[in-house]
Structures are given as C-alpha cells and as structure tokens.
Amino acid sequence: MQSPPDGAGAPPAIEATDLVKTYPGGVRALDGLSFRVPAGTIFGLLGPNGAGKSTAVKVLTTLTRPDSGSARVAGRDVLREPAAVRRRIGAVAQKAGFDRELTGRENLELQGQVYGLRGRELSGRIDELLERLRLADAADRLARTYSGGMQRRLDIAIGLVHRPEVLFLDEPTTGLDPEVRAEMWEEITRLQRDEGITILLTTHYLEEADELASSLAIVDRGRVVAAGSPEQLKGELEGDALHLELEQPLDDGIVRRALERVGAVRELALDGRHLRARVDDGARALPTVLAALGESGVAVASVTVSRPSLDDVYLRYAGREFAKAEAEADQRTAEEVRR
Ligand SMILES: Nc1ncnc2c1ncn2[C@@H]1O[C@H](COP(=O)(O)OP(=O)(O)O)[C@@H](O)[C@H]1O
Ligand SMILES: [Mg+2]
Structure with missing residues (x-):
C-alpha cells in the first residue's frame, strides 16, 4: 500500500461510514456505503447509472438524510452540523442550477449574497471566477445564450463563490460532447490546483475517473466494491x-x-x-x-x-461488465416507472 497523499494524520476532507438510504417504494440506493477522501485531492465516485452516486452526494451535501450511517465533510458532521457543512462546501448538481434569465455575473452576485458576501469582496471574487472559468467575455450576457460547456462552467463558478473547502460535482461532463468534456477535465484539474480545494466528482465514465481522480471508489448497487488510485486498482489485476x-x-x-x-x-x-x-x-x-x-x-x-482498464477492474469486482450494469440499471428504472 502507498501512503495516502494527504500524509499521515491529516483528517480526510470527506468520510462516509456505512451510509444506508432507502427510498419510498423500497429502492435501497445506498447499502452500507463507506469511503474517505484525502484533503486537497480529486476523488472519483465511479459507478453505472443507478449505483447510488447522486444519493451519496445528496447525503454528503445535507440535502437528504440517510436511514443510518454517518458522514463528516470538511471536519463537520453532516447530520449534527448541517449548516456548518453547507458553509464549507460547494455543490454542482447534475441539473443546471443557474437562472437562465440573468447574466452570468448576476447569477454569481445572487449566489454571493446568499452567503453574505458584499461590495468589493464579492465583485473581486466574481471577477476572479469569471476569469478562471473563461467566462469574462460572456459575463454580461444572459445565461440562456451560453453554450453547454459555458453553462456547466457557470454552474461550477456559482458553486465556488463562497470559497468552499470541498466542491461536489455530480456528473460534471454528462451530456457534453467529447471535445467540451476534455476541456472540462482540464478545467477541473486546474481548479483543484489553483483553489487548493478537495473535489468529489461522480461519473459513469471510466476514462473520466481514470483521467481526473487521484483516488476513486467504484460503486455498485449502493456499495463500494473497490477503492484506491486508478493505478493501484488496475495494478491489482x-x-x-x-x-x-x-x-x-x-x-x-x-x-x-x-x-x-x-x-x-x-x-x-x-x-x-x-x-x-x-x-x-x-x-x-x-x-x-x-x-x-x-x-x-x-x-x-x-x-x-x-494495461488492464478500469473496465477490467469493474468486471472483476462487480462480476459483470460496466456497460451491462448500465443496461441493467436502465431496465430497473423502466420497471420502477411502470410500477
Ligand atoms: N427520489 C427517489 N425516489 C425513489 N427512488 C429513487 C429516487 N432517487 C433515486 N432513486 C433510485 O435510487 C437508485 C440510485 O439512484 P441515484 O442515486 O440517482 O444513482 P446514480 O446517481 O448513481 O445514477 C436508483 O435505483 C434510482 O432509481
Ligand atoms: Mg446520478
């Protein structure tokens, strides 16, 4: 085993322990999910559709409560200190979170005000983020005129206004075309470096986890089936x-x-x-x-x-191919809808 990149003793930025969450109707979305994220790293929660990734993010960002289990984020307990957790995190949901009828800058101002930022401090931070996410030229255009990639970058900027310690990105590149996805990968890597934050991203793209995450957990049916750096996981094969x-x-x-x-x-x-x-x-x-x-x-x-791919890793631990798991999940969703 390699020593963790945060060094011995540093508390993890995220620690999820035995999280269980069952939705009405009986779907067990989280089934004893546990993982740790070293501070200052990019961590990938990789799994097929329906694996429980978004549910995990909702629990960790205090949007929903687990049935059992516990979690700490940025040093605070998500169940006992949800307000303190919310101040320390940024969250970018799978669906766009900005107001289409406001400009990029106005969206950022609104978000800053929610966190009590005002005046020069706020405008300075907004300029910095517009620059950093390559939105400066489009800052005063309505958000609905932005391209898909720009909209995603605006969402990320909104999540960063209050200088969170931990940023959650739920499927940051789903629906983007490959070229824009590659740009987004660079963006995310740069953000982690420049802002010095911890990033948890979820993805169902094997190559995305491989490219971005310094460590990852492969999730299947609400549980972690394998965890480590992409190289460690592939090396075990x-x-x-x-x-x-x-x-x-x-x-x-x-x-x-x-x-x-x-x-x-x-x-x-x-x-x-x-x-x-x-x-x-x-x-x-x-x-x-x-x-x-x-x-x-x-x-x-x-x-x-x-070299073995993460697909080979998934096959070994989940017992079926990734693409097959996705198809099964789609099938389950279709059945749930019919019921
Ligand atoms: N609000 C909900 N009510 C009922 N079932 C849900 C709800 N949200 C998600 N699920 C189900 O929980 C499982 C995990 O979903 P989710 O966490 O969205 O997975 P992922 O983000 O990995 O695709 C799926 O079977 C999904 O259909
Ligand atoms: Mg999801």
Missing part, C-alpha cells in the same frame, strides 16, 4: 494483455515450445497469425518474449501490450 501478430501462421507446438522457457507467459492462445497471452509486466516481459520467439525462428509482424 493480474498482468497485461499481450497481442502479437506473426509474419505467418505457425504450428501451435513451435510457439508453445519457444515460450515455455519464458516463465511469465500465461493463458497462451494462438489463432492463425494471432497470438494472445497474459504477462505480469508487459513492458518488462516483451523483450524476453521477442527474443525467445526470434531464437526459434518465429518472425513477429506487430506487438501490442495493453
């Missing part, structure tokens, strides 16, 4: 996938004999010119594999080594 394309189809026996001497190769499968296998450390094993094949006169046309 056994080995890399090796795919070699041979110059010509060869007899299985020749290839097997050649590779028998390379101990690390497992699950060898040869199909015509395509050779697939798993190895512990692809980058390290590859030269040995190629040398062994070369000595046996096996010519190789191309090689790929792929």
Whole structure:
C-alpha cells in the first residue's frame, strides 16, 4: 500500500461510514456505503447509472438524510452540523442550477449574497471566477445564450463563490460532447490546483475517473466494491494483455515450445497469425518474449501490450461488465416507472 497523499494524520476532507438510504417504494440506493477522501485531492465516485452516486452526494451535501450511517465533510458532521457543512462546501448538481434569465455575473452576485458576501469582496471574487472559468467575455450576457460547456462552467463558478473547502460535482461532463468534456477535465484539474480545494466528482465514465481522480471508489448497487488510485486498482489485476501478430501462421507446438522457457507467459492462445497471452509486466516481459520467439525462428509482424482498464477492474469486482450494469440499471428504472 502507498501512503495516502494527504500524509499521515491529516483528517480526510470527506468520510462516509456505512451510509444506508432507502427510498419510498423500497429502492435501497445506498447499502452500507463507506469511503474517505484525502484533503486537497480529486476523488472519483465511479459507478453505472443507478449505483447510488447522486444519493451519496445528496447525503454528503445535507440535502437528504440517510436511514443510518454517518458522514463528516470538511471536519463537520453532516447530520449534527448541517449548516456548518453547507458553509464549507460547494455543490454542482447534475441539473443546471443557474437562472437562465440573468447574466452570468448576476447569477454569481445572487449566489454571493446568499452567503453574505458584499461590495468589493464579492465583485473581486466574481471577477476572479469569471476569469478562471473563461467566462469574462460572456459575463454580461444572459445565461440562456451560453453554450453547454459555458453553462456547466457557470454552474461550477456559482458553486465556488463562497470559497468552499470541498466542491461536489455530480456528473460534471454528462451530456457534453467529447471535445467540451476534455476541456472540462482540464478545467477541473486546474481548479483543484489553483483553489487548493478537495473535489468529489461522480461519473459513469471510466476514462473520466481514470483521467481526473487521484483516488476513486467504484460503486455498485449502493456499495463500494473497490477503492484506491486508478493505478493501484488496475495494478491489482493480474498482468497485461499481450497481442502479437506473426509474419505467418505457425504450428501451435513451435510457439508453445519457444515460450515455455519464458516463465511469465500465461493463458497462451494462438489463432492463425494471432497470438494472445497474459504477462505480469508487459513492458518488462516483451523483450524476453521477442527474443525467445526470434531464437526459434518465429518472425513477429506487430506487438501490442495493453494495461488492464478500469473496465477490467469493474468486471472483476462487480462480476459483470460496466456497460451491462448500465443496461441493467436502465431496465430497473423502466420497471420502477411502470410500477
Ligand atoms: N427520489 C427517489 N425516489 C425513489 N427512488 C429513487 C429516487 N432517487 C433515486 N432513486 C433510485 O435510487 C437508485 C440510485 O439512484 P441515484 O442515486 O440517482 O444513482 P446514480 O446517481 O448513481 O445514477 C436508483 O435505483 C434510482 O432509481
Ligand atoms: Mg446520478
């Protein structure tokens, strides 16, 4: 285990312990959810639709109470000190939170006033955020004229006006096209650095959690099924996938004999010119594999080594593929609607 990035002893920015939440109708959205978020990091709550991510965010931002369990955010207890928690956090919901008929600046002013900010302090903070979120040129236009990406950035700016210690972003890039999503990733990384805050984001995009989160919890059916840094989680999977394309189809026996001497190769499968296998450390094993094949006169046309993806991690811990879990969740939602 690596030591946590916040250093020993520093209290986590978020600590959720055994959260349970059942909705009327019997859906158990949270089923003993626990995780910790080191201060000053970006943490990803990754799970398919219906996993309980938004419910977790609602509990942690004091919008709803759990049936049982406890949580601390920015050093305060969400159940006993909800007002203190609210002062220390910013929350950007899945749905837009701004007033479409006000300008960007007016939206920010309104939000600042809610938190008791006035005068130069407020206008200075607003200018800073407009600049930081690349909205300065559009500041005095009505928010309804903003593009999708700009609207999302305005939502984030609103969440930051009162300088929260912890920012919650619920599915910050859902519905954005890929180009705008990539911009948003940069934005979020920069914010964490410049504002020095802790960010919890939820996502059902594996690559988003991989790209942004220094640590993450994979959530399935209201529980954490795996937690760690993306690298740790992927590292726990056994080995890399090796795919070699041979110059010509060869007899299985020749290839097997050649590779028998390379101990690390497992699950060898040869199909015509395509050779697939798993190895512990692809980058390290590859030269040995190629040398062994070369000595046996096996010519190789191309090689790929792929690291395990978070999808592989999910498959291992949740027992089914991510896309399949999404489909199941959609099915459940359809059934709930019909009932
Ligand atoms: N207000 C609600 N009433 C009843 N069921 C709900 C409500 N909100 C969410 N659910 C159900 O709880 C489960 C978790 O939902 P949610 O927390 O929104 O998951 P996610 O954000 O991961 O998609 C789902 O099965 C969803 O249908
Ligand atoms: Mg959600």
